[in-house]
Amino acid sequence: MHSHDPAPLYAAHLDELRRRADAALGRAGLDHLVVPSGTAHFHVFDDRDYPYAVNPQFKAWVPLTRTPGSWIVYTPGRRPRLLYLQPRDYWHVVPRAPEGWWVEHFDIEIIRTPEQALPHLPPAGRSAILGEPQSALGDYAPNNPPAVIAYLEYHRAFKTPYEIAMMRRASAIGARAHRAAEAAFRAGASEFDIHLAYCAAARQDACELPYGNIVALNEHGAVLHYTELDRDPPADARSFLIDAGAGYGGYACDITRTYARARGEFQDMVDAVDAAQQAMCAQVRAGVDYREIHLDAHLALARVLRDFGVLKLSPEAAVETRVSSVFFPHGIGHGIGLQVHDVAGFAESDRGGTIAKPEGHPYLRLTRTLAPGMVVTIEPGIYFIDMLLEELRGGPHAHSVDWARVDAFRPFGGIRIEDDVVCTGDAPLNLTREAFATA
Structure with a gap:
């Protein structure tokens, strides 16, 4: 307990x-x-x-x-x-x-x-x-x-019970602010005004937050670190991706959610990514190589893309050919605590050394084997990024994609769902889901 x-x-x-x-x-x-x-x-x-x-x-x-x-x-x-x-x-x-x-x-x-x-x-x-x-x-x-x-x-990767309690408090603040941001989106606010609603609910100024808020409407959700914050709302706000944290006593939370304005295929895809993400969170257990969670995430997300008709090839083939990386180009997550991207993610031991990233996955920030006390983020995503799609379309695997389906989803930008999860000696503790349940 x-x-x-x-x-x-x-x-x-x-x-x-x-x-x-x-x-x-x-x-x-x-x-x-x-x-x-x-x-x-x-x-x-x-x-x-x-x-x-x-x-x-x-x-x-x-x-x-x-x-x-x-x-x-x-x-x-x-x-x-x-x-x-x-x-x-x-x-x-x-x-x-x-x-x-x-x-x-x-x-x-x-x-x-x-x-x-x-x-x-x-x-x-x-x-x-x-x-x-x-x-x-x-x-x-x-x-x-x-x-x-x-x-x-x-x-420092192994958090004390005190640190878990501090991160739990940060998560409660973050969840409350995320609820306010979603309400502002549904009320038709601009990115800038959604950001202000978030800060007001968190009771933290922008420079006090653990990182700059990512508040992205529509196609902006395809920019992984979108921080421009348009001052005027778009004529048609179709989708909303928010990656925003909060702090408490020096400890951080890191939370991402994605919403559609109306029920439809994009919201169905958001729900599918959310279900896959919860299965990934359940993998945060002692003895699990974090790199395996990352590679499994590619399979799971390729399966979502196949189910929605975006990919024509099998999930396994999508991962093998690295087509999955076009739609999921970042790592599955990182350590978190005193810093949002906490230190020693690649450390082989407390004397130094480096645990390599999987070949072809340069943006993974954590390669250690999980143990009780570690707190990690799990943040799978599916994005429709013009630059990466253009490279795929001009390459040897262009036939593996239904481009009409890509065009249908492109106006929504992308999807990311992120929770902070504690590795315990038993079932993982999801600080984010717990916080949303009581927000």
Whole structure:
């Protein structure tokens, strides 16, 4: 049974982070782990800053996402320390003092300027300092030891119960916002206004979301990362594809849904992809090679295309000739957690190494064997992409497609269904379907 409340799970999560840090530092022969939260980045010819994004290594320890200039310091055998920047500033809102169920686990030092952190930082030469170069403070700069990074990122794939609870909360926010976006689509809103309805329901600004919303009407659904957001609605809104997430305490959800305006063949195809997607989600079990889920997805989607008369050849032949990749040109998914595309998707072990992608499938982002605690996305899609269709039509396998059927579906763009799924020791836990059921 998974708890919905992260608070009572945090102490055990922190213990696991300390255990991982102890092991990683031992590998590198270092004495301290130091993690800056990151700093603001500025335009080169302006005084405007880019939206701040917290260091993922930092927010693994504390649920803080808007505290630039702060530091985590951990030495094995000691309580972790938080150097918390709370500047004296009348130009901007000053971060509130640390509060909540996690603060009792840290020794907290309030600093008023970034430089005040320096006396509290351990010797740089004996420390693993994990962060971006811009986090350097004087001569104290991130060094990102490969042995430490490899160990921590590999094990970050295995989420603690606390992390699952945080992702469950993010999923609840995302599902609520998706419901609002669908309602805006059915009311005739533009892509831009649907996006605004999503942000309003999530109570998160665009720069606070874990990635830029993909809000695509009609043919725009054939652009995998469509983010243009037309300000005016089309004369005829036939279809709607939305790929949008939300965050909670530094953790992300990643959800995609596709809708037709009216009942018809396109909605029937959406329903068929949805059924196939749920079968793929059921494959998220311990010991399953994630690459096999990807290859099975090609067979399942080719079967859908055959059933709807788009393909003339068998699903097996469609995969063998790579015709299926014309209609499903991306990977089946990726790891997710502190980052939307979570790290170490190809890691062979916590010492490094790479697990290769299947030949002919360059866009798969995860090749590891699943184990309890891993959280992955499952996001099959069928698209009618002009560029890829033109290449197919001009190649040796043009006869394998009914082009009249392609033309019938082309005005709808494409279909993608995406859920976040937890691998357990038993049946998988679908965070997304659970969230929609209670939204």
